Amino acid sequence: MSTEAPRGAPVPGQKRPSYRPALLLHRPILRHWLAVALLAVFFGACGYSVLKIVRAQSGVTATVLGIMLSLVVLGIIVPVLLWLDRFEREPPQLLVMVFAWGACVATLGALTLNQFGGTLVGVRPGDSLLDVTVAPVVEESLKGLAPLLILLLWRREIDGVVDGMVYAGMTAAGFAAVEDVFYLAQGYSTAGRHGLFATFLVRVVMSPFAHPLFSLCVGIGIGLSATSGRWLVRIAAPIIGWCCAVLLHAGWNAGAVLAIHGSVWTYLLLQLPLFAAFVAIVVTARRREAALIDRHLRHYVETGDLTLPEVAMLASIPERRYARAWAGAHYGRLGEHQMRQLQDAGSELALLQARIAHGQRGARLRTDERDLLNVIAGCREPYLDTALYRRG
Incomplete structure (x- = not known):
């Protein structure tokens, strides 16, 4: 009877996911909750x-x-x-x-x-x-x-x-x-x-x-x-x-x-086309963001920080959903959380690279880029050489 693990499943000794904190601005807790309380009072009064x-x-x-x-x-x-x-x-x-x-x-x-x-x-x-x-x-x-x-x-x-x-x-x-x-x-x-x-x-x-x-x-x-x-x-x-x-x-x-x-034609000729324009703008914006993520993350394929299958996953909502489900099925809630962290960091990295491509410069951008790459490097490690990635 074969004891070989199924193709793509985690193998014994393979590194399991470990929690890596998101890139957040850490502020003193007291100041944070004071600001929340003041805003709540202000909005509540209004x-x-x-x-x-x-x-x-x-x-x-x-x-x-x-x-x-x-x-x-x-x-x-x-x-x-x-x-x-x-x-x-x-x-x-x-x-x-x-x-x-x-x-x-x-x-x-x-x-x-x-x-x-x-x-x-x-x-x-x-x-x-x-x-x-x-x-x-x-x-x-x-x-x-x-x-x-x-x-x-x-x-x-x-x-x-x-x-x-x-x-x-x-x-x-x-x-x-x-x-x-x-x-x-x-x-x-x-x-x-x-x-x-x-x-x-x-x-x-x-x-x-x-x-x-x-x-x-x-x-x-x-x-x-x-x-x-x-x-x-x-x-x-x-x-x-x-x-x-x-x-x-x-x-x-x-x-x-x-x-x-009494002019029903006003709704048909003005308001209905504007509604159609809203739908078109939203759908186009989401497709454009997917294409932008795919285009700008390919830069990191050339540097060796990502692979083409990883880029294909990060640029597709269905593939992202599948990757989270796969990680959760094999590694539990912690694995699903780390996959979500990888996806969030990948999106931020792509959009940051787009800003650099559009002419923004500065040491802060390079620092953020390095931090995001460090997060991605840690989050992707458990999923290398598995059947997680179906495309690319």
Whole structure:
């Protein structure tokens, strides 16, 4: 009876996975939790103020119904953004922070500044001209502040255009959900169930991606700014992205005003194509990131730090999923964790190499590159000479 191990299985004496900590910025625990507490109080106060305004305008029942139905928007938008973020996942705490900014800070600021801006330009509250002229500028500015703060304070977390899109999209998701609470509650308070249903159909069913679509323009600009080696692009890209977001927002609101007056063609000819554009942008961005990872990791095949099968795995979501399952089946939870660490480090390395290829220079980039290669070297060792890699 043969005692030979199955092909590709771990053999006796082979080194098993060992935990290697991720490349994180370690801060004093007290300072970290103090910052978390202050942000929680700040966001909580803003959120409470927003809900208090909604309740005062529409009542408790309408507010509760608005909150429940607005969750549908989150169930649509957030999974799409997380799907986009599969290759190089962003820190959950930063995603929560930008979401809370959009839901609490941006909405409260928009309530105040929209009225103030309308007063400056001589437009009364409730006038449709306010939605076309003032609201796009105010709301896109407030939403755009969140990814801009990430760029300024946590620049290392934005490794490409997709990262900028994810942060901007999560901010817009929070803003859209709370804004829908306003409209849904108002629809119920003014016209009962029929008003609630009509508002739900227009705001949630027909246009859930409106705000994320506008904000993607800002996110693309932020991503280009973070990865470009040219100072002109770093300054101009976010500004151009903001201008595109404002123009799209104004055009969308103008179409909504026309649709209210009976022009269904406005939705078909303007809003529906914009929705298709959102889907196309998201799918294209993810495919582009996969191609970018494949292209820039091949540099490390030439240096001997990676193999072609490893690059093929790192550039494919299905192969990544298979590799984690294989590692978990052979080495348990620790092996699956280490494979995920290898994949995260591989994505960061590819995006860092892309920044170098685009002209960014500096000792910090080379230090990060060396650290990522060290993590990859340790994480990949148990899987060499196994049947883990099916391609390449």
